[in-house]
Amino acid sequence: MVPPRRPWLDELRSHYSLIELASQRLDTKLVFGMRDDPEAQAQHEVVFEPDRDGNLIAFGASGTGKTTLLRTIAVASGFSDKGGPSMVYALDFAGRGLEVLEQLPNVGSVIDAADDERIRRLVKELRELVDRRAADFARCEADTIVHYRERANEPDEPRVLVLIDGLGNFASEYDAPGRYEVWDRLAWVAANGRAVGVHLVATADRVNSVGPLSPQLVPRPARLPIGLRSGLLSAGHEH
Ligand SMILES: Nc1ncnc2c1ncn2[C@@H]1O[C@H](COP(=O)(O)OP(=O)(O)OP(=O)(O)O)[C@@H](O)[C@H]1O
Ligand SMILES: [Mg+2]
Numbered sequence: 001m002v003p004p005r006r007p008w009l010d011e012l013r014s015h016y017s018l019i020e021l022a023s024q025r026l027d028t029k030l031v032f033g034m035r036d037d038p039e040a041q042a043q044h045e046v047v048f049e050p051d052r053d054g055n056l057i058a059f060g061a062s063g064t065g066k067t068t069l070l071r072t073i074a075v076a077s078g079f080s081d082k083g084g085p086s087m088v089y090a091l092d093f094a095g096r097g098l099e100v101l102e103q104l105p106n107v108g109s110v111i112d113a114a115d116d117e118r119i120r121r122l123v124k125e126l127r128e129l130v131d132r133r134a135a136d137f138a139r140c141e142a143d144t145i146v147h148y149r150e151r152a153n154e155p156d157e158p159r160v161l162v163l164i165d166g167l168g169n170f171a172s173e174y175d176a177p178g179r180y181e182v183w184d185r186l187a188w189v190a191a192n193g194r195a196v197g198v199h200l201v202a203t204a205d206r207v208n209s210v211g212p213l214s215p216q217l218v219p220r221p222a223r224l225p226i227g228l229r230s231g232l233l234s235a236g237h238e239h
Contacts, residue, residue, distance in 0.1 A: 012043065021034070022079065025081050027084050048073060055190050073161065085156055087161070088104070089110075091113070091170065094169065095166075109122070113173070123185045127188055136148070159197040160198045161201055163201050167202040170186075
């Protein structure tokens with residue numbers, strides 16, 4: 001007997017396996033969630049495409065899944081063996097939720113908000129990296145890291161993902177008299193990083209808490225819905 005056609009898809013599950021979702025295993029498409037589209041009776045993967053999107057900023061109140069999103073991106077970027085490698089740096093301005101990432105092989109460092117010296121050094125190095133790559137990429141007429149890997153025959157050149165949990169707190173710390181240098185360098189990286197494979201993935205509670213990091217730098221902000229439990233996926237950890 002043929003079972004009757006089910007009129008509705010199941011609700012989204014509370015957890016998905018990233019290995020299952022990110023089956024393309026590409027660093028150009030980092031899956032971080034599942035989206036329900038009930039009107040079309042469809043469910044889609046939610047994907048950050050760094051070469052297209054540049055940066056990603058997720059806004060949401062407490063408990064909406066901001067830290068989980070960053071962890072998920074970090075994990076997803078670790079299995080992209082059909083694309084190229086990614087290197088993750090994390091700045092933790094929201095309660096040490098990124099510390100756990102230190103164990104991952106593709107995570108370079110996780111820096112705590114209090115560690116001013118390392119933050120300064122990292123942001124300076126990122127700015128220098130973007131400059132250096134801009135020159136190298138121009139030499140082989142590459143306008144994304146994918147082109148560069150091909151044209152320069154450097155398949156292992158890593159995409160760089162800079163995670164910042166609590167960009168509002170970062171801004172209050174560094175968008176401040178006597179400290180603008182750090183903020184300016186970061187804003188410059190955000191504005192010029194896309195074409196050279198350097199991307200910011202950040203979270204904040206409200207849009208206006210990130211002040212002068214102007215919206216043009218971040219063409220695709222994502223607002224995490226209230227009641228997100230049904231909306232996005234978590235990175236394989238449970239509380
Ligand atoms: N996409 C998701 N699907 C289901 N549960 C989720 C999802 N994202 C996060 N959660 C769960 O929701 C809770 C809050 O998530 P998380 O800590 O990431 O939120 P947050 O926005 O960082 O909160 P805070 O602002 O307080 O730091 C956690 O228990 C987490 O496991
Ligand atoms: Mg958090």
